[in-house]
Amino acid sequence: xxxxxxxxxxxxxxxxxxxxxxxxxxxxxxxxxxxxxxxxxxxxxxxxxxxxxxxxxxxxxxxxxxxxxxxxxxxxxxxxxxxxxxxxxxxxxxxxxxxxxxxxxxxxxxxxxxxxxxxxxxxxxxxxxxxxxxxxxxxxxxxxxxxxxxxxxxxxxxxxxxxxxxxxxxxxxxxxxxxxxxxxxxxxxxxxxxxxxxxxxxxxxxxxxxxxxxxxxxxxxxxxxxxxxxxxxxxxxxxxxxxxxxxxxxxxxxxxxxxxxxxxxxxxxxxxxxxxxxxxxxxxxxxxxxxxxxxxxxxxxxxxxxxxxxxxxxxxxxxxxxxxxxxxxxxxxxxxxxxxxxxxxxxxxxxxxxxxxxxxxx
Numbered sequence: 110x111x112x113x114x115x116x117x118x119x120x121x122x123x124x125x126x127x128x129x130x131x132x133x134x135x136x137x138x139x140x141x142x143x144x145x146x147x148x149x150x151x152x153x154x155x156x157x158x159x160x161x162x163x164x165x166x167x168x169x170x171x172x173x174x175x176x177x178x179x180x181x182x183x184x185x186x187x188x189x190x191x192x193x194x195x196x197x198x199x200x201x202x203x204x205x206x207x208x209x210x211x212x213x214x215x216x217x218x219x220x221x222x223x224x225x226x227x228x229x230x231x232x233x234x235x236x237x238x239x240x241x242x243x244x245x246x247x248x249x250x251x252x253x254x255x256x257x258x259x260x261x262x263x264x265x266x267x268x269x270x271x272x273x274x275x276x277x278x279x280x281x282x283x284x285x286x287x288x289x290x291x292x293x294x295x296x297x298x299x300x301x302x303x304x305x306x307x308x309x310x311x312x313x314x315x316x317x318x319x320x321x322x323x324x325x326x327x328x329x330x331x332x333x334x335x336x337x338x339x340x341x342x343x344x345x346x347x348x349x350x351x352x353x354x355x356x357x358x359x360x361x362x363x364x365x366x367x368x369x370x371x372x373x374x375x376x377x378x379x380x381x382x383x384x385x386x387x388x389x390x391x392x393x394x395x396x397x398x399x400x401x402x403x404x405x406x407x408x409x410x411x412x413x414x415x416x417x418x419x420x421x422x423x424x425x426x427x428x429x430x431x432x433x434x435x436x437x438x439x440x441x442x443x444x445x446x447x448x449x450x451x452x453x454x455x456x457x458x459x460x461x462x463x464x465x466x467x468x469x470x471x
Contacts, residue, residue, distance in 0.1 A: 140417045143410060147424040151206070154431045158202045159194050161435055166190045175199075201325035201434065204333060208389045209399060209430025210423040211340050215382040215389075216400025217407070217422045218347055221354040221415055222378055223283050226408075227459075230386040230400035233290035233379070237297035238267025239390035243320045244304040247313050253332060257391040260320070261339070264387030267293050272379070281372070322446035323396040325434055332392065339388040343381035347419070354378070354415040396430075396447050398455025403429055405458075 160171040170186045174194045177184070215230040223232070231237065242263020246256040274289040275281065301321070308314045319327070353374050356364050364371050389396070407422035430447075433454075437445040 136412070140411060140421075143421060144424070147421060147428070151424055151428050151431075154428050154435075155202060155206070158205070158431050158435055159198050162193070162198065162438055164189075164193050166194055200329050200333070202431065203330075204325050204328040204392060205430040205434045206427040207333075207337075207340060208393050208396065209403075209426035209428070211344060211385045211389050211426075212396065212399045213403040213407075213422040213426025213429075214344055214347060214419055215385045217404035217415070217419055218354065218378050218382045219400070220404055221358055222375055223287065224358060226405050227401070228287075229398070230382060231294065231395070231397070232287060233271045233383065234267040234293035234297055235264040235383050235386045236390055236395045236397075237294045237301065239264035239387050240317075240320050240395055241297050241300050241304070242266070243390075243394075244301060244308070244317045247316050247320075248304060248308060253327075254335075257332065257336065260391045261336075261387050264390060265383065267297055268379075268383045268387075319446075320390075320394040322448040323394040323451075324437075324444070324446055325393055326444060328392055336388045336391050339384050343384045344423075347378065347381050350374075350377070351415045351419050354419075358413075358415075393447065396451055398451040398458075399426060399430065402451075402455050402458045 156168060156171060156175075159175065160166050160168045166174075166186075170190060171194055173182055174186055174191050176182060178195075212230055216228070219228045219230060219232055220226055239260040240263070243256050243260035245263070246259035251259070271289045271293045272286065274292075275285045278285070301317075305314060305317060308317055353369060356367055356369050357371070357374065357378075359367075361371055364374075386400075403426045404418070404422045407418050407425050411417050411421045433447055433450050436450055437447055
């Protein structure tokens, strides 16, 4: 007896919805699994960052010292261990997590806006401008607060000039904006070379080098407090609007069809990413490659959906920055600058990206 199969539209629609639901469940589970594993790894690396250094503290004592601030624990540690963990290492550990996460988010946002995996947070010249601002303040023998303000102002001025150039030539092309950023970045680099040439080699030049290569050695909670709002508020805004990045990545015509004001939305994302990058440079100086390497790594693992990729990129950025900071203060007698190790890791990864994009370029 033959069974005759007939097409049933409602049945086909039901099967289609069920198939779509089944396809979504593994993706959601994968995201949740990677999210929780990443958070666990972040906690482990955080504890290691507090314990590892030239003066090592046992991990058990490190955890007890950390929790003694919120729990009534008996003191089994000495005052030196507490000072090393809470005064020296805890501020720079928190700074490493914040800056690594923020730069990764900024880089991922830029890459989505410009639809280019080679884009990094200093694309529009913000890092170079911030370094020039800090260097000028150092030449004037200003205090640390004025140096931070000057660095922040320098970054914003550089981006303002970059975004003004396309308006002067009446072009809204992202390519023109990118080229303007390259030009302004090169100009700021030249100005920095002049500043380094006239700086005092015994005092000022060393501090300028700190800003150019990046370090957490001078970070404290007091220096972080004024800058944190200009990091946290833009980060929160990007995360709340991250679904719009997916829409922008579809193309201008599709975004307009979906009711997105392209110019305003793109401007908000660029402004937030610029504020984040300038604020991070204020705290730690220029740290290259993080905003390029980490977002691309997150997308390779979790996919291109920014609603999932951005949070993962932030966690990966915090882990990566903690590991770099641990290596900088342990592998050599003198503490290395962050930019040295991030460059050593980032350059080979950049070559890997070029090989991966080889077919698309052809």
